[in-house]
Amino acid sequence: MADFYYLPGSAPCRSVIMTAKAVGVELNKKLLNLQAGEHLKPEFLKINPQHTIPTLVDNGFALWESRAIQVYLVEKYGKTDSLYPKCPKKRAVINQRLYFDMGTLYQSFANYYYPQLFAKAPADPEAFKKIEAAFEFLNTFLEGQEYAAGDSLTVADIALVASVSTFEVAGFEISKYANVNKWYENAKKVTPGWEENWEGCQEFKKFFNYVFFMFRNIFSSKMVDLYYMPCSPPCHPVFMTAKAVGVKLNKKLVNVWDDEHLKPEFLKLNPQHTIPTLVDNGFALWESRAILVYLVEKYGKTDSLYPKCPKKRALINQRLYFDFGTLFQSFADYYYPQMFGNASADPEKFKKIEAAFEFLNTFLEGQEYAAGDTLTLADIALVASVSKFEVADFEISKYPHVNRWYENSKKVVPGWDENWAGTLEFKKYFK
Known part of the structure; x- marks a missing residue:
């Protein structure tokens, strides 16, 4: 059983949870309280000097960065390679979507919402435009597509659905993007572990609503x-x-x-x-x-x-x-x-x-x-x-x-x- 250091509300952690469900790996979940500084303790820094979550420890092998963990779980434990095929072209498209999720889609969430959540900063309309641009790109990728990278469910869908569900609980209007909305509604039905992902989203939503709305109103008033x-x-x-x-x-x-x-x-x-x-x-x-x-x-x-x-x-x-x-x-x-x-x-x-x-x-x-x-x-x-x-x-x-x-x-x-x-x-x- 692999040890998994995580927080339920974290989108990157939720993508790993869904991937583990898809390949039949049981995770030994270890809650890490970032607010208490548990990720900075010496024992955790020995495992992951970058002190980030999620972190996986599989029989002594430590790995972090959620998308790398997803690929590892499929390659190590997947009964088939359908979630991350060996075909170089199929894999290349999946990799592109994973990097897009990390560097464009989820990054746009972090750039817009995190300064408001953690620094009580006012909303930046330019940063919000980056969110809209990211969804426009994703909408284009999904034109005529049931899945994000090819004709079947892959780790690209799992990573992206973890991110998009986070936008949903933040109140972003996903329905404005027809192809994304159609894909997302289907992904909720076919992605293994969706229910646990959604439970984590609700945990994040509690934190989001408390910090974002309360402190923003205080700032404004x-x-x-x-x-x-x-x-x-x-x-x-x-x-x-x-x-x-x-x-x-x-x-x-x-x-x-x-x-x-x-x-x-x-x-x-x-x-x-x-x-x-x-x-x-x-x-x-x-x-x-x-x-x-x-x-x-x-x-x-x-x-x-x-x-x-x-x-x-x-x-x-x-x-x-x-x-x-x-x-x-x-x-x-x-x-x-x-x-x-x-x-x-x-x-x-x-x-x-x-x-x-x-x-x-x-x-x-x-x-x-x-x-x-x-x-x-x-x-x-x-x-x-x-x-x-x-x-x-x-x-x-x-x-x-x-x-x-x-x-x-x-x-x-x-x-x-x-x-x-x-x-x-x-x-x-x-x-």
Whole structure:
């Protein structure tokens, strides 16, 4: 019986457990508590000076690195070579998949999640892109394939299923990759030892949920301050964007009616003395649309709300500037003199509102979203503005494309409820 030093939640350990099951080897499992430093004890360092798990000791022969262990178990104990054929071409493809699993797929998991798990670092959207790229590659490998390397189950499938199941419990959307999803669902049925692998995944999930979500929320709530007023229209898209990227805002009320925005301590943060103002670990930023972009680029798990593609980004920017300089500006020019200066309504300025809505109606013709085919920051900023026109009793329904987009946005924009609550606060001042 081979001794096996391991942790149940470790994906590399789980791939060895499944391979041992497949070749009929019983492992004498020896739990190694890394948090207690057991892997650094002299007796373990004599076995494995690299002090990693999994480590196998088979009748005095010590071996580490999970994929090397998998191959060893098949070559030493396999009744057939089906899991790792002797044919050089078949073996070469399996080896490629094993190195891909180690250096690309599982490495992308480690690069994105481990800094958050173990260093309480914020999510890095560039590292998340590497995960997506890895799954795109795997999706390509599996085009028209039932198995990862050839026409039967091999150690490549076993290694990859251990990794992909780890992504599953981390909440990654495997279903976005049709070929991977089909292969994965089949692999759950045909891989020996899948049940024990899944039990280990659940152990990892407990740790993942506790550390990842708890400490990330603590990090966010401590580090990101937002100076705001509930009724302030520019604050509302910031609420929605923060919700979309999973940042908890530490909201600090600034009562502009009492001139709190003119106090010296606030002027040090923002000499322009406007709200919203964001302070993220000492970095101060104002102007709501600039804040929206910053939140996505700093904290977004993906760049979908503000893509890196120059053309897509340019279109979003155009809509943001349109919202700032045309749509919401038309609201301010027409309604604010009546609200704050007791002025009478100016029909020429009302025409500017109508013109702005005509433009927006044109932009949205045949479009579900304001800038492209998915939800972006353009939708979030624009829906915050259009909701203010709604409580001003402007007839949005006269503009069918705007009206359709607006009704859909209420359902799909994260944080809509908080935007609407703030809009109703604004309505009190408006009325």
